Amino acid sequence: MTTAGLHRPAPGTVPARAAGARRQRAAAGCRLVRLYLVSRRVPVALALLAGLGAVLWAALHWRWNIAGGPAAREFIPLTIQTGAAAVIAVASYGPFGEPERAAGRWLPWLRLGAAVALTAIAFGILAAGAAAGRMPGGTLALLRDLGGMTGIGLLSAAVLGGAFGWVGPMVYLLIIEGALAHRSVTPWVWPARPPHDRGGAICACLVVAAALVLIAVRGPRESSRESGRAS
Amino acid sequence: MTAATSTPVRHRSPRVTWAVPRGARLLRVELLRSAMPWILPLIAALFWFDSYRPSTATAPLYGVRTFWNMGQGHTISDCGPFVAGVAAWMGSRDARRGLADLVTATARPRWAAQLVTWAATAIWAVAAYLLFACVMFASYAREGVGGTPPWWWVAVGATAVIAFSAAGFAVGAYWPSRFAAAVAAFGAAIAMYLSFQIGFSHASGWALILPTNSNGNFDGSALTDAGIFYRWLPDLPIARMMFLAGIAMAALGLTGLPGRAGGRRLRLGAAAVTLAGLTLAGTAVGLVRTADVTAHGVVIPALHDSSSDTPISYTPACGRAAGVAVCLNPAYRRWLPDVTAALAPVLAEVAGLPGAPVRATQVPAAYAGGSLVITMGGHPTVLHLSLGQLNLPGPCGFCAGPVAANQFIGWIRLLFAQSFVGAGQGAGRPAQQAVGAVLLRGAGIPFAAQPGLMASAENFAGPVSAGCPADTKTGCGPGPSTGAVYAAAGRLAAMPATARRAWLAGHLAGVRAGRVALRDLP
Numbered sequence A: 001m002t003t004a005g006l007h008r009p010a011p012g013t014v015p016a017r018a019a020g021a022r023r024q025r026a027a028a029g030c031r032l033v034r035l036y037l038v039s040r041r042v043p044v045a046l047a048l049l050a051g052l053g054a055v056l057w058a059a060l061h062w063r064w065n066i067a068g069g070p071a072a073r074e075f076i077p078l079t080i081q082t083g084a085a086a087v088i089a090v091a092s093y094g095p096f097g098e099p100e101r102a103a104g105r106w107l108p109w110l111r112l113g114a115a116v117a118l119t120a121i122a123f124g125i126l127a128a129g130a131a132a133g134r135m136p137g138g139t140l141a142l143l144r145d146l147g148g149m150t151g152i153g154l155l156s157a158a159v160l161g162g163a164f165g166w167v168g169p170m171v172y173l174l175i176i177e178g179a180l181a182h183r184s185v186t187p188w189v190w191p192a193r194p195p196h197d198r199g200g201a202i203c204a205c206l207v208v209a210a211a212l213v214l215i216a217v218r219g220p221r222e223s224s225r226e227s228g229r230a231s
Numbered sequence B: 001m002t003a004a005t006s007t008p009v010r011h012r013s014p015r016v017t018w019a020v021p022r023g024a025r026l027l028r029v030e031l032l033r034s035a036m037p038w039i040l041p042l043i044a045a046l047f048w049f050d051s052y053r054p055s056t057a058t059a060p061l062y063g064v065r066t067f068w069n070m071g072q073g074h075t076i077s078d079c080g081p082f083v084a085g086v087a088a089w090m091g092s093r094d095a096r097r098g099l100a101d102l103v104t105a106t107a108r109p110r111w112a113a114q115l116v117t118w119a120a121t122a123i124w125a126v127a128a129y130l131l132f133a134c135v136m137f138a139s140y141a142r143e144g145v146g147g148t149p150p151w152w153w154v155a156v157g158a159t160a161v162i163a164f165s166a167a168g169f170a171v172g173a174y175w176p177s178r179f180a181a182a183v184a185a186f187g188a189a190i191a192m193y194l195s196f197q198i199g200f201s202h203a204s205g206w207a208l209i210l211p212t213n214s215n216g217n218f219d220g221s222a223l224t225d226a227g228i229f230y231r232w233l234p235d236l237p238i239a240r241m242m243f244l245a246g247i248a249m250a251a252l253g254l255t256g257l258p259g260r261a262g263g264r265r266l267r268l269g270a271a272a273v274t275l276a277g278l279t280l281a282g283t284a285v286g287l288v289r290t291a292d293v294t295a296h297g298v299v300i301p302a303l304h305d306s307s308s309d310t311p312i313s314y315t316p317a318c319g320r321a322a323g324v325a326v327c328l329n330p331a332y333r334r335w336l337p338d339v340t341a342a343l344a345p346v347l348a349e350v351a352g353l354p355g356a357p358v359r360a361t362q363v364p365a366a367y368a369g370g371s372l373v374i375t376m377g378g379h380p381t382v383l384h385l386s387l388g389q390l391n392l393p394g395p396c397g398f399c400a401g402p403v404a405a406n407q408f409i410g411w412i413r414l415l416f417a418q419s420f421v422g423a424g425q426g427a428g429r430p431a432q433q434a435v436g437a438v439l440l441r442g443a444g445i446p447f448a449a450q451p452g453l454m455a456s457a458e459n460f461a462g463p464v465s466a467g468c469p470a471d472t473k474t475g476c477g478p479g480p481s482t483g484a485v486y487a488a489a490g491r492l493a494a495m496p497a498t499a500r501r502a503w504l505a506g507h508l509a510g511v512r513a514g515r516v517a518l519r520d521l522p
Helices: A016-039 A042-061 A070-090 A098-103 A107-132 A138-160 A167-181 A198-217 B002-006 B022-033 B036-055 B062-071 B074-091 B100-104 B110-143 B151-174 B180-201 B205-209 B218-223 B235-255 B264-288 B330-350 B405-420 B430-442 B447-456 B484-494 B497-513
Strands: B292-294 B297-299 B317-321 B324-328 B359-362 B374-377 B382-385
Touching: A016 A042, A016 A107, A042 A070, A042 A107, A070 A107, A070 A138, A070 A167, A070 B180, A107 A138, A107 A198, A138 A167, A138 A198, A167 B036, A167 B074, A167 B180, B022 B110, B036 B062, B036 B074, B036 B110, B062 B074, B062 B110, B062 B151, B062 B218, B074 B110, B074 B151, B074 B180, B100 B110, B110 B151, B110 B235, B110 B264, B151 B180, B151 B235, B205 B235, B205 B264, B235 B264, B235 B297, B317 B330, B324 B330, B330 B359, B330 B405, B330 B430, B374 B405, B405 B430, B405 B447, B430 B447, B430 B484, B430 B497, B447 B484, B484 B497
Parallel strands: B324 B359, B359 B382
Antiparallel strands: B292 B297, B317 B324, B374 B382
């Protein structure tokens, strides 16, 4: 066995084996992302978000909220935004538990990426749905409210478990209802504040930042009773 | 071998146990395994925050206190979505855990086992709802809230909780997904808020069936005397309970339709339950389309029981104002000092004049509205006070702020003067306005303060401005205390008291009949 047949690769070119390894890594990465998204039922979540966008479109187009005061006018769109936040939170539920945590070193990035991507997609879908009519507060308020409520949903998932991530946004929705009806001014109830309100925006950003860090690093709470199939 | 077969078989005598039906044992197991108790502390906190707490900022009368939480259905919106979500979670439990095939193969039909799971969920939810409502009413009772609680509306809430649990359970049973609970919860929330919104544009007809629609029905209670002078009519609550029970039956029936639910007969039974539920809900919608708003509330002829029209008997709480007995319903006892303080100066001012009241008594405020807050009639003249139409001194819920006692006293005096001069529903004729202004001035409200007082009287049809044309009801803003009316009133007020009383004694009948013009005043 000699080295007579070997050739030094030309400068600037990638060795064929290294290129193959990189392709393999990219394919494995894509597969990992795809499997992660499937395990989190992201396709179903996307379908639900599209449905919520359609409901928002219908609510604004047919003016389901035409009557009542300012609080009443905002409430149906806010309920739909909260529903979108709840869907994103529930999509954080992972069925694999300990094996996934032990083997998946990319898991924090996958959790973070999925949450951010779903939030961005939800914002786009709801903004498209809002084109049917005049959205109270406009796009800026939609971004702030949806982002903040997604943060509450992810915090809820971290505390109660991914499957119960909807509980936090639902509780917050009822708090908003009381705040709107009784003219509360605290920035922690940011949907009750004007769209350009700095305090409300800061509170929403704090909540979403804390939630993203928590969900990425720690993940949603897992119950040993509910580990199993990814239903 | 033969010896073995000849050995007598020893039958074990059955253990003596309590004759507990197998279904009850299963229900007990499901009650212990239900996820509902875990969410109940959260619902309790929301109940306090969203249903009880805002209501304490309203006048202590049951009609007003329960407008927010019972009439507008906030007790339902605090419970319903969570109950629907958890019920969906329970409905999807077996499939989610991969046990669907296993439990389908058991001796008990799948549908029966599912119904037991649902029943456990619903029992927890309804028991909690009733407990929370009772605690809330106990708190009201401790505060001395006047009147009787609207128990029929509590029953509507409990039935709504059953309906939400059934609908949520059906969602979970048909779609055993992690998203089922969220979809059921937010579907319930959107349905309720739409129900609330629809009421603003549909205050009658089919929309009355919607459980959180207060428009055209309970909203009247905030300014009327249901549960105080007359009973809470059960007609609309019964129709709503029929509707909600029909939805619950239909949803539960749907869970028995798939092939795995049980045998053919069982599935036919489930189909019959579904149809019966839809029929019940449809019948309820048809019934509310025949509803009428009467003085005592919403009446549905097919459901109306005439015994509900029996007035509530009471021993009045009485005081005296300028020697005149003033009697109120005991539910209004706490405002008796304000009412006597308000009436004393005006009663003293008109004492001895023709038509001066010898007694004042409270009369019920009616749902249909349109009646005067203060009227006078009979021989001898009796003053009738419909206090339920007024914002009473103290906390005032959705008003700009609490009602001050002085503000309330001013309104009473203003309305008394309006009634005494025969102005009726509107501002009255100029001569009536002038005489009324003089009476108010004699009762301690100077001319300059009268337009402001009229402007502050927001929840009754009063004389909005002394400068308004005759028979104006609303829409004419308060003007300054100038003009022909106040000029005439100033002349009358400047007369010596004896001469003024003599003129009034001789001309009051003409003023009330509209025969005296402004130029006829001295």
